[in-house]
Amino acid sequence: MSRILTLNSGSSSIKFSVYAAGDAPARMAEGQVDRLGSDAAALTLKWQGTRTTAQIGQVDHRGGLQAILDALRPVLAGAEVAGVGHRIVHGGPRFDAPALLDDDTLTYLEGFEAFAPLHQPHNLAAVRGARLAFPAAVQLGCFDTAFHRGHPWVNDTFALPRSFYDEGVRRYGFHGLSYAYIAGELARLDPGAAQGRTVVAHLGNGASMCALHDGKSVDSTMGFSALEGLAMGTRCGQLDPGVMLYLLQQRGMTPEAVSDLLYKQSGLKGLSGLSNDMRELEAADTEAAREAIAYFVSRIRRELGAMAAVLGGLDTVVFTGGIGENSAQVRAQACAGMDWLGITLDATANAQAAHVISTGPVTVRVIPTDEELVIARAVNARIDG
């Protein structure tokens, strides 16, 4: 039986999974290469119930991909890789679904490297590497932006002169693979509710929320970049653009320094002065850690109200992502005093991260996300199995 490989390249890591193709793709192995570009890159592989980590020295993304291919030799055991699915952060306005990565498509996607400089170049480099390694395989791009392409224009634009919209300065929205997975799970768990009005909170190191109507994205807290909306592990979230002007003009910061500040030094890390990791903040007994969590939660609450208004009411709320799936405290704080909106949590169910954690008219769910499976399913649908 043929195999499917999924690749998800970040600025210093490449995550991968191998699936057996078939009616429903089944995950056989997964892992990641971390700390690319440092002299301590490492490859972790989970396969047949065992987790192994090997140091691979100083390698770049190309070397990281090669290390993955070497490590997968026993996993693949000579089986054909029929398709490679790539997580690609930016599909531009053109793509509202996965797309085959031919030369024209790659050229189009290169045009969005300037819009997502921390991810898009690495995503596309992995495509080039995989095309060389598996020349006969289907190469499929799965875009974080695609799920949001049906937004009404008012939710897609900024109030800048129209020429900026035309050149691509729009609210694209991200985390689309996660939202696609959740929409599918909701349709499986409760088809009636899935046709209604849902807000999904994807709360991880990156965090955003999405308003769904009948399983389709109507609005997202993320916009032109993955900086907007909620506060995140190290990203600032919503920021008055006047702050950017102040930093550049009055403080004389370079664009690189501002980028580093907004992407890497802000969010939970910046507010707490301690960590970007929610587990550490929950365990820490400091005022700054409590305030960082309080800010994180307050933005979720604001966006929940805003999205309920966009949807004209609310039937379901879903928590997902590392924090959404695991932090009973964040879920409880996010939903506290929301009875007026129909949200009442069952404290016991919340503590257990049960499938349904509410008692009120709005159903609140915890659903673990699986972005890799969305990619594998899309590839599976394009190959012969």
Ligand code: AMP
């Ligand atoms: P992700 O980016 O989806 O992997 O999520 C990472 C975030 O989830 C980090 O902030 C972790 O601290 C957080 N997280 C994972 N497990 C827990 C937990 N049991 N309680 C609170 N936060 C958690």
